Amino acid sequence: RPRRHPPRSPRRPPPQRTPAPADTSPPAVPAAEPTAASVLAIIADKTGYPVEALAPELDLEADLGIxxxxxxxxxxxxxETFPALDVNAINPGDIRLVSDLLALLKGAADNP
Known part of the structure; x- marks a missing residue:
């Protein structure tokens, strides 16, 4: 007896794979003006404290040992993070509280 093969279905081309869309979002650029969150992140990075442990009313030296x-x-x-900001005019001795730093930086941003 001759062997019978099942009828072949017409060959279909393999499905086209479309590449994932390229990320067209602009690269993350720091805001031109420091926000409380960005400054707290810098303090956290320099001190090792978690951002969640930092608050504007904390005394830099007494509470944080800075x-x-x-x-x-x-x-x-x-x-470095905000090069347009002139921090040279800020006296580090004027910074007692985290909120003092935020206020001085806001003042520096308002008076370029």
Missing amino acids: DSIKRVEILGAVS
């Missing part, structure tokens, strides 16, 4: 040298480091990081 000395004058660390304040200068924080201002340097702010300057």
Whole structure:
């Protein structure tokens, strides 16, 4: 007896794979003006404290143990993150509370 093969179905081309759409969103660029969240993130990075542990009413030295040298480091990081901001006019000794730093930075941003 001759072998019978089932009828062949017409060959279909393989399905076309479409590449994933390219990410067209612009790269993340820091805001031109520091926000409380961005400054708290810098303080957290420089001190090792979690951002959640930081609040505007905290005393930098008494509550967080941040000395004058660390304040200068924080201002340097702010300057790197926000190059348009003139932090050289800020006296690190004027910064007692986290809110003082935020206010001074807002003032520097308002007076370029």
